[in-house]
Amino acid sequence: MGRVEGKVAFITGAARGQGRSHAVRLAEEGADIVAVDMCRDVETVGYGMAAPEDLRETARLVEKAGRRVVAVQGDVRERAQMVAAVERGVAELGGIDIVVAQAGVAAMTGQPGVQAWIDGLDTNLLGTINAVHAALPHLGEGASIIATGSAASFMNMLPQPGMPVGTDPGGASYTLSKRALSQFIHELALNLAPRNIRANVVHPTNCNTAMLQSDPMYKAFRPDLENPTREDAELAFPGQQAMSIPYIEPVDVSHAVVYLASDEARYVTGVQLRVDAGSYLRFQNFHL
Secondary structure (H helix, E strand, O other), rough: OOOOOOOOEEEEEEOOHHHHHHHHHHHHOEEEEEEOOOOOOOOOOOOOOOOOOHHHHHHHHHHHHHHEEEEEEEEOOOHHHHHHHHHHHHHOOOOOOOOEEOOOOOOOOOOOOOOOHHHHHHHHHHHHHHHHHHHHHHHOOOOOOOOOOOOOOOOOHHHHHHOOOOHHHHHHHHHHHHHHHHHHHHHHHHHHHOOOOOEEEEEEEOOOOOOOOOOHHHHHHHHOOOOOOOOHHHHHHHHHHOOOOOOOHHHHHHHHHHHHHOHHHHOOOOOOEEOOOOHHHEEEEEEO
């Protein structure tokens, strides 16, 4: 018996990166998967997004693990699309027990236009709310909701010296959206506790995905260089963690997701679980 044997997990952002890793690990532990991803680029996001073939590969890997999968292209910014994906998953797989609101972007264009701000908040914050609210009517006692925050939630993100405020609204929206979704899940956990439905947030630090391994992120970590390479940025990546590593791998976050989804965590709710190699320790003073 797997740790989530017989359960159904609804996962957004499932085509690659952390979302794919969560889907595969949950499938390996016995869950059937409703895998959702937009599978197209966003103009304000300075790196390529997942493609339809990425979502098909996730589905293949879930089936390889011996579980059923419903793969749906859908935009988390559109509530109706999330409702349709959930309803299809319920119809084909029999219900929803686990929600993993993973879909997210870093709209770090470095441009002052407002669209990056809108896309960042609509995907990371509104997208989390849409995914959770689409699934909520189908969740029963023992269900688990898990949202992806960020170690950035615990940092004071100030503009670089000499950089005017408002020059990167997309980058600012990333931090704000992760903080706001964390508060949303906190309040959700409180209100769902009497129904024995749990809600938690996982906060990764630098994670080895396309979001981190991108030109905008390289520039964020090496503002001293005009066109930093991955090698340049990886000299700075360890500065975000107390442990001497540049980043974690998606599966490191997946282990936490499996735990929170399983009955092992049946009394764990309202938690802000940091998988951050000590990032919080570097940026926060100690408080009891």
